[in-house]
Amino acid sequence: FDTDDFLKEDKLYHLTITHKNTGKVVSAKTNLIHELELMPYFDNPTFKMGFFSISGDFVGSSVEWSHSKNAEMYQLTMIVNYTEYGISDTVVKSIQKDFPLIDHDGSDEYIQQISGEGFFNFLAYNINKSSSVNRRVNDIDFSLSAGGGDLQTYMNLNIPPTGVVQERPIYSEITNGYGLFSCRINKLQQNVAITTTTKEALANYLDSLNFIYP
16 A cells, blocks of 8 residues: 555554453554644745854854644654765764753744753864864754653653652553553755854854864
């Protein structure tokens, strides 16, 4: 069958398993999360994300998205891509930052703020110093993940305990069994450009990491 046309976001999906020997039936059901919509700025080929201003100050940027039906939590991941120029080779590398989970609170729109200083610190703390390479930042990829209500409940119940009581309730939404049958979706936005002002500031402020500009 055509896997691209197999799952329909407006359908309710049922899972049924029958044990051949005992006849026991295990079942579960889930909705699907509708398509994720990131901010329309990403569709503009001239859009660039900046974390440093021409006046010499850190500036913040943000990623926005619309609520998707059946989603109960979101998480944004930022992937910064850069190139290392060594003595004998050139290598493209990436570092990844997972932002905190955002629970759906009934809002129609959501936003993840990224501070300018936080962006610079993220690079400074996650790239090793080296005197044998030069580096140039390329662009940013963003991955937005959304999870359904049962997945949200499962994750909340499995947060490490901080109190005296260490026991956890067993969570399962499967009839006659244990486990989780839920929904999740990812949206990937690749090659988001970075302003030249930010790239130049990286070379000036993170010179210990040998970032170069242009």
